[in-house]
Amino acid sequence: MFTTTTAATTHVPRPLAAVMLARRGAVYLPAATAGASLGTAAGVALLEADLLDRGYLMSSALREALAGRGETALTAAGRALLADIDQALGADRPHVPLFRDFPASTPRDTFAFYVERVLTVLFQYPEQPCVRCGTEGSVHAVSPCAHLVCRSCFDGADLSACPVCHRRIDADDPFLRPRRPRRFGGRRRALPERLRVLHHGGDLAARDADAVREIHGLLARPRALSPQDADDLLALTETRDPADVSWLPEHIPGRETKARVLARLLDDAGAYGTTLPAVTARIDTATDILRLLAVRSGGDPGLVDLPRFVSVPRPLRRALLGVLEGLAPDLAVQDMRRYRHAWLRVAELLHPFEYADRFPRAALAVAALRDTRLADGDALTATLRTAAGSDARVDATGTTVRVRGWASRVEAALDAMDVPAAVALLAQRPGEFVRRLDHLLRLSAAEDADTVLSALEPVVARVTPAVLLSALGELRSRPRAAATRVFFPKGGTAKVHLAQDDRLPIGADVIGRAVALLEAEVLRRAAEAEAADVAVVDAGLDGLIAPFTERTAARALVTLPRGSELPVPDGRSLRLFLHWMESEESGRTDLDLSTALFDAEWNAVGHCDYTRLRFGADAAVHSGDLTSAPAPQGAAEFVDLDLDALAAAGVRHVVAVVFSFNNVPFEALPEAFAGLMARDLPGDDGPVFDARAVEQRYDLTGRALASVPLVVDVVNRTMRWLDVVSGVTGTDHSVARHGDDLALLARSLTALFASGARVGLGELAVWQAAARAATVLLRHADGSLTAYRRRAGEPVAGFAARIGTPDADGSDGADGVDAREELGRARLAWLLRGDLELPEGAEVFALHPAGLDAARVRLLAAADVVAALTPAPTP
Incomplete structure (x- = not known):
């Protein structure tokens, strides 16, 4: 088996201005205190040229806003803007290769170049002629490596390091001579594909309002955020007053994201009167508590690399025990056993037995986790047995508290190949049901397959979009699966495993029925969003993959x-x-x-x-x-x-x-x-x-x-x-x-x-467009359009399947239909480049936003396209 790992570590968040620039393409400026002048007009022109040299353009509104301020303010704003852009591009650092005239001066014969270096090391002596060229007085040691280098043989105007060991040498070493100028004349420089127009976002008050919108967008995602989005969320929430929780939504679907935000609220102990009720109202599992304490201790909310947990203040301790008290003990224990070693450490900080009279169910859960010994006549034992009561799932009558876990019952049913029993148990946890769908179908005979698929239909309505799309892609690619399986298991380093595919086959009819159910659920969820008359989809999106395992994305x-x-x-x-x-x-x-x-x-x-x-x-x-x-x-x-x-x-x-x-x-x-x-x-x-x-x-x-x-x-x-x-x-x-x-x-x-084992962003866009719009315009690479209109009585699934086929309803100038005129009414768009004029308020995904103004349209990230399929929270 071959193993790979993806990187995800802590990172210094970008400043707020850089966050808003990257996410919205917006520049926010304080109110102008001075009017325009000839100096500012020239300064704006120079700034515009500098931006173009980095692949950015100015909107007319931004140009006007910059021209309306004094020279000092313009200089400060321009320098800050260029610094943020340079950092994003990597242009804020010197990029000096070993051969400064690369690629022209790269040696043709790598082996000969290596031999010359070896000969120099073995035979070169100071105060003697060079062993290669015979020149006297040209051999000197370079600093700090002290290798003896002939300054006639090795070109100090081209080489930027020691010619022998290739280590950087002191900048003032005589070997390094001024670099020869590179030629720039007559070059055609194309604009980059990622070209973006920067817009004026308004003043700093507008920036704060837009920051809240960005926070809400990130908090609406049900999956773990990418490292960059997590950094941005931290930077955005740093602008909020911790004593003000009015911006915090009632429901945060992403468990890891929720832990990040709630831990941020608890930074200020002086605001506990406001923040503690807001925090505890949004925690509904024992693992939520553990994630919160991990983040608060400087760790990862994914609980992959556990930190050294810091002490918990008494008010927070009581509040968290109160949350644990409100959970069913058997469910709490099952959650806690998943991270048993971490919970044993956290329990020491929460002191549940000290508060057993006040929070007996919380104490009962910890006692089951710890295998605490029970003894007749002991006050704690009496409290725990009273808390257990007549709950059939918790047994406190013996010498320890025993809870038969749900997971063990599932594994027992699967080991016994008891599909109906496994289905009944897994249906209690929809996410686990859908994750194990392939396994269930492999174990199923014909009648058992009917049982699985009958249970799938109500269950699938409650799973996250990522689980739904993952199961859909995996099942539909089964008939043409490669010999090697690829796994992306969860983790802070998210190891990717390659293994031989030795799974039993699943019947084509069963796969077809399961895939139809999953696709129907995608279309059903998409149809719940706001409808539109016209949507446009770029055919070029076919190459993009719907995002997954974002927590490890670079x-x-x-x-x-x-x-x-x-x-x-x-x-x-x-x-x-x-x-x-x-x-x-x-x-x-x-x-x-x-x-x-x-x-x-x-x-x-x-x-x-x-x-x-x-x-x-x-x-x-x-x-x-x-x-x-x-x-x-x-x-x-x-x-x-x-x-x-x-x-x-x-x-x-x-x-x-x-x-x-x-x-x-x-x-x-x-x-x-x-x-x-x-x-x-x-x-x-x-x-x-x-x-x-x-x-x-x-x-x-x-x-x-x-x-x-x-x-x-x-x-x-x-x-x-x-x-x-x-x-x-x-x-x-x-x-x-x-x-x-x-x-x-x-x-x-x-x-x-x-193979299609991962759902494409293009097909996801087509599904959403078909479910929400009466007319879908497919834009091709050459800019031409093909129109598809939902016909009378045509089901959404049939409409979606027809998009992209020759069975169209018009195109540019064909059949008396000018599809281009309908672009102006497209309130939904999924684009490779944001180079269309769309009506104000349109909802747009564009890999390269280009000229789209986030103040006029709602810009979506790829993760937002997936998050749009999030089911409504269960009351």
């Missing part, structure tokens, strides 16, 4: 769901980049940006990394191996990919990977990030790091030693976002060492996401 410039596939822009090359900085605590750190190259059958064709700086002449070119990254400059590496040349060399798949060569985990570094640029062809001779060309930038975090961000399909010109990291051990990591594992990982994940 913090990234573009929030691209794991597994999604996007086209590489025509006529452009790709440049991968990596930047990192070491600290005294981490010590010398050597990260390596590498690519593994495979053919159509995933056989190794070659690689491009520190051991092979060029592949296929110029098909792939590496910028050189830097082996240290001291502050403040850090280190940077790049790999250029010419897709035409790679295809000619027999390459079909390019797997990008970042290794920690000397085994320093990413989380030990003050900063580490990587990304992708799309550069113009041919002969792009611009800066090594071009902020305008950056299409994706993501953080390297967690305990991982190897990150696998993406795979490029050279023939189809697509990029698939994997966002996983490989579980490697030892040191001296390289593609040559891990190539087989990388091929297995990339092949298995590519097959998984192409």
